[in-house]
Amino acid sequence: MINKELQEQNEKVASKDDFPINWIDRVSLFLSHTIKYLIPVIVIVMMYEIFMRYVLFKPTLWANELCLWLAGVCYLVGGIYATRLRSHIRIVLLYDWVERPTQRIFDLISTIIIVVFAAAVIYGGWEDAYRSFTTWERFATYWDPPIPATMKPLTLLCVFLIALQSVNNLIIDWRNPKEKQYDPSKELK
Incomplete structure (x- = not known):
């Protein structure tokens, strides 16, 4: 009984050492675990729209745009x-097929490509995102939500965080003698 408990504790410690959680991971986890609650909101809004449209024959003007907006954030x-x-x-x-040193080179190349891509997207989109946010650009529909004013800056922020997370993953994975498969269920324990 005691040996089994010690073995489980050792497995937990080993799994945390394989993928240590630093501040970059905490930001990623906080955002993703917070935003996941938008999915039920989308379902509820769509159910409301279906009820209004097909039962009461009074479709809404806002439900589809709100769902597109929230789904874009989730994406x-x-x-x-x-x-x-x-x-x-x-x-x-x-x-x-290749050995771990070559895998590290592949990881480095892919991370460099991600960082260069992110830099290009941020550089190319900064002016438009800034203008959209400062002028509170709207969607130009009857409901007229500020989808461009929020989604353009959010896109740049998410691309930056993806690049940052990629560099973080490279640093963590570089130290491992063999690539390890990540098990997200271990976060829940």
């Missing part, structure tokens, strides 16, 4: 979480 923040989970696209046929 952007989901990119940060997917990066943290290391569930991004990778050509595993080649990656799994």
Whole structure:
């Protein structure tokens, strides 16, 4: 009984050492675990719209746009979480075939590409995002929500956080002698 408890504690300690949680991970986890509550809100709003449209024959003017707005936020923040989970696209046929030193080179190259891409997106989108936010640009519909004013800056912020999380993952994974698969269920314990 005691040996089993000690073994479970050792497994927990080992799993935390494999993927230590630093401030970058905490920001990613906070955002993703907070934003996930928008998904039930989207479902409730869509159910309301279906009821109003097909039962009462009084469709809303705002439900579709609100759902698009919230789903866009979930999509952007989901990119940060997917990066943290290391569930991004990778050509595993080649990656799994090579030795760990070559895998590290592949990881370095992909991280450099992500950082350069993020820098280009932020550089190219900064002026438009700033203008949209400071003028509180709206969606130009009847409901007229400030979707551009919020989504353009959020896009830049999420791209920056994805690049930051990618660098963080590279640093953590670089130290491991073998690439380890991340188990998100361990966060819940």
